[in-house]
Amino acid sequence: MTIALASVLVAGFTAWLWYRGGGREEYVRDRRKVVAKAADELATSMSIAFAGEHTYRVATPEDFAGLDRTFYATATAELERAGFACIADVVDETMRRAFPNLRNVGRVLLGDGGRTRALVMDTRAVGRLRLFQLIGLVPRRLSFVEVVTEVEGAGRFISTASSLGLDRMALPDAIAIERHPPGTPPTDLVARHRERLTAMQREVFTVMRDAAELFQSVQRSNLVFARHREALGPLTEDELKALTGRPLRDHERELLDALARGHDRAQGTDSSGSTR
Secondary structure, eight states: OOHHHHHHHHHHHHHHHHHTTTTOHHHHHHHHHHHHHHHHHHHHHHHHHTSSSOOEEEOOGGGGTTSOHHHHHHHHHHHHHTTOEEEEEEEEHHHHHHOTTEEEEEEEEEEGGGTEEEEEEEEEEOTHHHHHHHTTSSOSOOEEEEEEEEETTTTEEEEEESOTTTOOSOOOTTEEEEEOOTTOOHHHHHHHHHHHHHTOTTOOBOOOOSHHHHHHHHHHHHHHHHHHHHHHOSOOHHHHHHHHTSOOOHHHHHHHHHHHHHHHHHHTBOTTSOBO
16 A cells, blocks of 8 residues: 555655755755755655554544545445445555655455455645645646455465556565556456456465455555565665656755665665675
8 A cells, every 4th residue: 555655755755856946056055955854754754654564544534635535436336346345444544654745545445255455545645745746746646546466375466556657666576566547447457457367377365354354465565565665775766767757866866875875874784785
């Protein structure tokens, strides 16, 4: 439940650096301080988001304020026609603590005899991220549907999602994701997901019989993401290039350098990877 949101937040941080002035002389004089602040904030957010298991709570009507209720209703109806049943509306408290400028609710559903879970999510940006949406630096549409199946006992997950262009960060090899454009009908996602599973005839898939087992599967995927992010660090050059869609600018390279230094300190290594 994290990659698309993390990608949006990182895009917001790079937009913030741009917003602070780019090449203006007064910005250049103050750039080291600005970049250091951005690196600290981003590293903190990513360390919270990818620390391991997450905390969830049942959503209230107030949590839906500002979100696209029509999107939830339409996507849910389509998934129900495909045989899914709604399990719960939840708020990921860990992600909310990591990314306080994002508000969202995840609607989780279960289908295909318990072997596939679905997530319907709309996200609202607040604060400076809302400003960056209005001027086009952060995607305006932050709604997607994802269907996921876990391979039994293998720590691997098959994901089909309408998140193309939203989740541009690197995924672990254990997450086999196929991205489709936002707005792809959920029934099309489910049909394609079933085709993918059919092609994996030798695999045995985890069956989730109730809400508790569904969230156990979610937590196992959270742990996969956490181990992957710990190995990579907060952000890689390839990820930042993918997020910006262009060659990196000086202040963005400085951001990566600052993040790498902080990650090395946290891991107890120097820039060559040697233990200090």
